[in-house]
Amino acid sequence: QVQLVESGGGLVQAGGSLRVSCGTSGGDFSYYCLGWFRQAPGKEREFVAAISWGGGRTAYVDSVKGRFTISRDYAKNTIYLQMNSLKPEDTAVYYCAADPDATRYYAATRATEYAYWGQGTQVTVSS
Secondary structure (H helix, E strand, O other), X not given: OOEEEEEXXXXXXXXXXXXEEEEEEOOOHHHOEEEEEEEOOOOOOEEEEEEOOOOOOEEEOHHHOOOEEEEEEOOOOEEEEEEOOOOHHHXXXXXXXXXXXXXXXXXXXXXXXXXXXXXXXXXEEXX
C-alpha cells in the first residue's frame, strides 16, 4: 500500500516562507526519486523540484531556483520543500510524487516518470 501524504500548506503573504512535507509509506523509498509538482486552477501540472534516490542530484524549474529547496530524510521517509520569497504566482496545489525506477540516477523532471502521487496540499500566496 504505497501512500504519499502532503502537509504544511497554507496561506502566506508574498515574500514569506513555507515548508511543505511529504510523508511516505508502503514502499522502499530509499530507492525512489521523489519530487514536487504543482497545479494552479485552469493550468497544467508543472514540475517544481526533485531529488534523486541517492540524494546527490536535484532539479528545479527555473522559476523557483534560488528560492525553493528540496530535501529528504531517509530515516523518516519524508521529503520537504522549503519555499522562501514566495510570490503570488506560486499559488497552487502542491503534489508529492515518487519514481520507483532505481536504475535511474538523476532527478526526474517529467510527470510521466512518476508512478505514485499524493493528494496535494494547497499553498496560497497573497499580495
